[in-house]
Amino acid sequence: MDVLKEVFEIIKDRIKNKPEGSYTTYLTTDDSKRAINKICEKIGEEATEAILAAKDGIKRDIIHECADLIYHLFVLLAYSGVEYEELLEEFEKRRKNVGR
Numbered sequence: 001m002d003v004l005k006e007v008f009e010i011i012k013d014r015i016k017n018k019p020e021g022s023y024t025t026y027l028t029t030d031d032s033k034r035a036i037n038k039i040c041e042k043i044g045e046e047a048t049e050a051i052l053a054a055k056d057g058i059k060r061d062i063i064h065e066c067a068d069l070i071y072h073l074f075v076l077l078a079y080s081g082v083e084y085e086e087l088l089e090e091f092e093k094r095r096k097n098v099g100r
């Protein structure tokens with residue numbers, strides 16, 4: 001299975017079943033306004049870290065920080081009820097529009 005889809009499905013499972021010790025559980029177990037705030041705050045932090053890594057130009061750090069950012073974006077998408085396939089469809093739509 002596509003590793004990104006696998007991570008997305010694990011995140012969905014964590015949100016649904018809330019296992020103890022899970023970082024995703026920590027981010028998403030709250031009333032919905034607070035949970036969204038917590039997730040979005042992390043997205044802001046991780047985006048800043050990705051930007052700083054890009055400015056430093058160290059490839060390993062760029063990968064690490066962008067992976068952190070993508071994970072947190074996935075948590076936002078899954079928490080908002082978006083399916084992985086819907087994200088792919090959006091990219092697919094855009095790909096088809098290229099070159100028009």
Ligand SMILES: N=c1c2ncn([C@@H]3O[C@H](COP(=O)(O)OP(=O)(O)OP(=O)(O)O)[C@@H](O)[C@H]3O)c2ncn1[C@@H]1O[C@H](COP(=O)(O)O)[C@@H](O)[C@H]1O
Nearest residue numbers: 007010011014021022023024025046049065067068071072
């Ligand atoms: N991909 C990730 C992932 N990326 C980042 N993180 C967490 O996001 C947090 C990042 O916050 P910080 O940058 O503040 O943490 P940090 O350790 O100080 O910073 P860095 O060194 O990571 O930059 C850390 O606690 C990381 O563990 C992730 N936590 C979980 N996943 C995936 O989600 C799955 C479920 O994880 P749990 O919910 O913990 O079971 C895992 O199997 C992974 O596949």
